[in-house]
Structure formats: structure tokens, C-alpha cells
Amino acid sequence: MANRFKLPNLGIGLGLRTKHYSTILEQKPAVDWFEILSENYLRTKGRPLDFLDQIADHYPVVMHGVSLSIGSSDPLDREYLSELRALRDRTKARWVSDHLCWTGVSGKNTHDLLPMPYTEEALLHVVDRVRAVQDFLGAPLALENPSSYAEFAGDSMREWEFLGRLAELADCALLLDVNNVYVSSKNHGFDPLSYLNALPIDRVVQFHVAGHTDHGTHIIDSHIGPVIDSVWQLLAAAHQRSSGVPVLLEWDAEIPSFEETHAEALRAREFIGAAA
Amino acid sequence: MNREATADALGLHERASATPERAEPARKIALGSAPGWTEGKLGLRAQQEWFAAIISTAQDKPAPVDERSAARLIRASATLSSVERIDIYRRGYHARLIECLVDDYPVLEHALGEEAFEALCRRYIARHPSRAPSLNYFGRHMADFCRAEPQPEAGFLADLAALEWAIVLSIHAPTESAIGFEDLSRVPSERWPGARFRVNPSLEILHLGYPANAYLQAYRHGQPIAVPAARPTSVAVYRTGRSVWRLELEPTLVTLVESLANGATLEVGLTEVQASLSHEPEQEVAKKISHCFQHSVSSGLFSAILL
Numbered sequence: 331m332a333n334r335f336k337l338p339n340l341g342i343g344l345g346l347r348t349k350h351y352s353t354i355l356e357q358k359p360a361v362d363w364f365e366i367l368s369e370n371y372l373r374t375k376g377r378p379l380d381f382l383d384q385i386a387d388h389y390p391v392v393m394h395g396v397s398l399s400i401g402s403s404d405p406l407d408r409e410y411l412s413e414l415r416a417l418r419d420r421t422k423a424r425w426v427s428d429h430l431c432w433t434g435v436s437g438k439n440t441h442d443l444l445p446m447p448y449t450e451e452a453l454l455h456v457v458d459r460v461r462a463v464q465d466f467l468g469a470p471l472a473l474e475n476p477s478s479y480a481e482f483a484g485d486s487m488r489e490w491e492f493l494g495r496l497a498e499l500a501d502c503a504l505l506l507d508v509n510n511v512y513v514s515s516k517n518h519g520f521d522p523l524s525y526l527n528a529l530p531i532d533r534v535v536q537f538h539v540a541g542h543t544d545h546g547t548h549i550i551d552s553h554i555g556p557v558i559d560s561v562w563q564l565l566a567a568a569h570q571r572s573s574g575v576p577v578l579l580e581w582d583a584e585i586p587s588f589e590e591t592h593a594e595a596l597r598a599r600e601f602i603g604a605a606a
Numbered sequence: 607m608n609r610e611a612t613a614d615a616l617g618l619h620e621r622a623s624a625t626p627e628r629a630e631p632a633r634k635i636a637l638g639s640a641p642g643w644t645e646g647k648l649g650l651r652a653q654q655e656w657f658a659a660i661i662s663t664a665q666d667k668p669a670p671v672d673e674r675s676a677a678r679l680i681r682a683s684a685t686l687s688s689v690e691r692i693d694i695y696r697r698g699y700h701a702r703l704i705e706c707l708v709d710d711y712p713v714l715e716h717a718l719g720e721e722a723f724e725a726l727c728r729r730y731i732a733r734h735p736s737r738a739p740s741l742n743y744f745g746r747h748m749a750d751f752c753r754a755e756p757q758p759e760a761g762f763l764a765d766l767a768a769l770e771w772a773i774v775l776s777i778h779a780p781t782e783s784a785i786g787f788e789d790l791s792r793v794p795s796e797r798w799p800g801a802r803f804r805v806n807p808s809l810e811i812l813h814l815g816y817p818a819n820a821y822l823q824a825y826r827h828g829q830p831i832a833v834p835a836a837r838p839t840s841v842a843v844y845r846t847g848r849s850v851w852r853l854e855l856e857p858t859l860v861t862l863v864e865s866l867a868n869g870a871t872l873e874v875g876l877t878e879v880q881a882s883l884s885h886e887p888e889q890e891v892a893k894k895i896s897h898c899f900q901h902s903v904s905s906g907l908f909s910a911i912l913l
Binding site for chain 1 (some may be wrong): 623624625626627648649650651653654655657658661662677678679680681683684685686688690691692694695698699702703735736737738739740741742743776777778779780781808845848
């Protein structure tokens, strides 16, 4: 139990993807844990849940969402939160995470992780909402630093300051995506190590790693291809500050075989030592 | 009348947290002018409403922003202008939703061709923006949307979309196992006339004006296909376990299954089938009724016998 929330270090996990369902269900490969994309199992009563039930029976799972829209100026969607809680109870998910972002406004959902303005107004707004969500779920929420391609002109603080203050004020957990730190550092021109060192590491309950696409003028968080060495090095630096945090690989474009994906995830061992 | 499995592997693809990228014509965002209200102080609400309005603007419409006003919203980077940075999100927004529709409607995309399908998707996204946390039902308006399109093949495309959407719905419908002949054999003979049947909860019977299922089947088999001429067909789409099935139904089977699905007893259902065969020779009628009922059971259309 390395973090202040006493959430377990699950080891090295994989983002659960439909392409791998057959292999997972038929071969039951030795994987420490899976992260599921919450919204794929909401508003369905059928086959997606059939698969998920079998996988959750055999492996620890964690829920990762993309529609909480914690930063939106729209009201929180209580129906969505109820569905999230029901799915958490159904899968016995160890924790629930989403992103520091907003996904829509005026009732519309863009399904994209849109950047937050980093202002005092936004900070207080999100703090209240995180508290409300945690009260509703009866558990800490883990918020992930997003990749971003734009910064608001009116920002009064940097992302790591916003995220660190948010975590302290709302008493929430953090999901630190070191690939996102890398992507945003290139897009906005900051030192990624300064970002890592500024976060309260005892609130970090999970690391993400992934591949990305470098367009020269900017980097897109495409979750394609293997993790580059610079991102692995960031993982090593973040992990060194912690007392053991589970690592998860996300791979979402041109997804290779299960074996290749899992082998890429297990490369994390080279950078975090025996801790996993 | 053989049923065909839909070879859609294991289900729909996920909606991930990654930023999707889609090859897009080189055309950049079309600039318009910022709404007057953006001249005031930009609080959180105003920033979000403006940003969302810009990125959700269709590719061929002027976005409510220009170079000067964009800099009031988003700062430029060392390599990209404010507008270029916003445009990354505009592209991502449309790419994700187009991906979702491609996932739900692969055969419609084939029928239209990639370029025309993408253009259709962009019009669809503008007309039916998502309002739900999940994208599982984002594509639900596509059949009606196609039918309203001003193009000569709109009827066929609408039927094809209806068929593909029924496949999606069957994936999300509750899973129940099908009854078989061994279940029927346990029903005492005196209970048969009053027996009712619960149809598979995923079952949808489509009445189409075009043979969309034959088109879809040919596509799946990699056969050359042309847009077919109008010909009314009825198709059952349903799922047993992991497999989604498509079954073209003869009129007698439509009559029986719809009757039973509406709560009729077997006696009533079979009487309706018999009435529909009144023009046939008597010995053929009995044979057809028997075949019809057996076929409905062997196809897995029922999930329980209610006595």
C-alpha cells in the first residue's frame, strides 16, 4: 500500500481492447490487471457485458472513463454517475478514473478530452465537482493529466500547479500519464521533469504509458505504436519518486496481437525495476 | 431461408481516450467571425461555449472565429498559430465520430464509397450531435437520415442502414439462450394450444423495400455487387450467445413470429399462418405450417416456452 488512499499496486496492466477478447478468454494469459474503458459498457445489456463479466471474474480491473466531463460548466450528469457506480460494483473495479478535462457543454458531448482553462475560477469549479463525484461514488476518484494541444490565453497557472492544487483541495487521487506529460511538454514547451516533480506523488495511484504521433509542429496522443524511450525514462523518473505504483499500457490505433501488446507493457520492468 | 452469421468478430470497437487521426482533405478550418458576446470577459462558461462552437463547426462552414479573436481564446505556440491549435481539436472531434459511424456502418460505407460516406457522416454529425456519455447509440438515426437524403438510392441506403443498425442493437440487447426441440418435447400435448413463446430479446424483424440483406451477404463474401432493384423482403436480426444472425423470412414465418412476439398462443399463431395459406392445397398447408414452426425453433428465435 504505497499511496495515501491505500489502493493496491496491481503491477503491470493492459488496456482491455475488443481485439484481444478471444485470446484473453480462451488462453487466460498471465496479466496482472486490465483497465476497461467505462463508457463501452454503459447503455448496453448485451455482449460487451458478457465479455466483461468473464474477464472481471478472472482478472482485477480498473475503470477508466472519458465522459465524466469534470471540468464542464454544465451540471454533473447524475444518471451517468449512477451507471458508473453500478458498473464499478458489477466489476468490483479497484478504482475509477477519468481525465482533467471537459468533453462538452450545453448538453452536447464531443467525446473528446478538451483542455481546461487553468484559472482560479476553473480550479474552484472542478474542486467542488470532484468532491461531489467522490461523495457519490463513496471512493476516491483518480484524475488523469490529459494530453493537450492548446492553452487558454487567460491561464493564470500551469497545468501541474492546477492539478496539484486540485488534488489537495478535493482530496482526490491522480493517474499520471507520463506519455501525456511528454506530449504536452513538446506542444507547450515546458520541462516534463518539472511537471513530474511538482505533483504530490503520494496521490498517484496509477501510471499510464502509450505511443504517440510526432507531426513535427506538434505531437498527437494517438496511442499508436510502441512507447518511445523518452517516455519510458519519464516513467522511471516518476516511479523512482513513488513507493510502487501500477503501470498500464494504452494502445488504441493499429493494435497488434495480444502477445505483442503485452510484451510492450512488460517492458516497463526495465524502467521500474523489481517494484512491479 | 438459411440464416447467416454476421462475421463481425467480437463486437464494436472501443471509444478510447486517444486522439483519433483521420486523413482529411488539406482544407484548413474556414474562418468566420467571433460572436459579439465573446468581446466581453471570458469566464469558464464563455470559454467552453465558444471553443465547442468552433470545433463542432462542419468542415465546409465558417467557424465562429478569426485569427485575431482566436488569440483571445487560445495562445499560439512556437510552431502553431491559435487557429491551428484549435483546428487540431476540430479535426479530432469529427474524426472520432466518423470512426464511430464507420464502425457501425461498414457496408453502407462500401455502398457509398469512402468519400461520399465521410461527407454523409459530416452532415449526420452536424444534424445529430451526441448528447450521451456513451457512443453506443450515436448512429441510431442513420436510416432515417439516409431516407431523407436527396439522392436516387436513398431508399436502398436507408434499408441497408436499418439492417446494420439492427445488428448493432442485437449486440447490445440482453443475452438469452435459445430453446430447442428437447425443450419442446417436455411440453405435455394438452398444453400445446395454449403455449406462448418468449422471443429472443434481441430479435428485430425488418420489413425492407430492397434486398439489403442479400447485398450485405454478398459484401461479406467478397462478391461483386451492384445496388439492387427494389424487392420487398423481411429479415430477422438477432443474437444467440456471441453470434449475430440474419435470417430472411418467408411470409408464413413473419406471420408466426410476429404473432407469437405479440403474445398470441401457439394455437392462435398457427391459425393465422393457416389463414395466410388459404390459397394453397390442403396437404401443402399442413406441411408448410409444420415446417414454419420447426424452422422458427431451429433458428433460435425463441428463448422460453410460457405455459
